[in-house]
Amino acid sequence: MLKHFIKRSFTTKVDKHCLPLKPTWSIKSLMEPLGEPISDKEFKHLLKLARLNISKEKEVQLKSEIDQLTQFTEHIKLHDFKDVQPLTHIWKQDVGLLLRDDNKIGQDKVKGRELLLKAAKKSGNFYVVKGSMPNSE
Numbered sequence: 001m002l003k004h005f006i007k008r009s010f011t012t013k014v015d016k017h018c019l020p021l022k023p024t025w026s027i028k029s030l031m032e033p034l035g036e037p038i039s040d041k042e043f044k045h046l047l048k049l050a051r052l053n054i055s056k057e058k059e060v061q062l063k064s065e066i067d068q069l070t071q072f073t074e075h076i077k078l079h080d081f082k083d084v085q086p087l088t089h090i091w092k093q094d095v096g097l098l099l100r101d102d103n104k105i106g107q108d109k110v111k112g113r114e115l116l117l118k119a120a121k122k123s124g125n126f127y128v129v130k131g132s133m134p135n136s137e
Contacts, residue, residue: 037071038063043059046066
């Protein structure tokens, strides 16, 4: 704690609890230009890949937003986060992904058309599932 306090007190003005008296950075600083913005050629290529056909106004707005996101991520890439612990878990502690039991997968030798024998409903060589088609139940 003392080491942290000494380091902070030399770089910024802090109170007795080692909290800065004024903001030390702003989210706006993360949006400052860093690196190259997306070129018109790259942007047109992205629109083509995404098969987007949008108006010129929307193109200008989308290109600006892509540039902002790129600038933001470039600032984040400058920092080394390998020793940083996450602030929170993605899931609650008692909830998570259900992991498969790999041992059971190896034991099941049924493959291919033999699986159709276990289907509740089938039509020829296809499984039949309830769906949105008029003739499906």
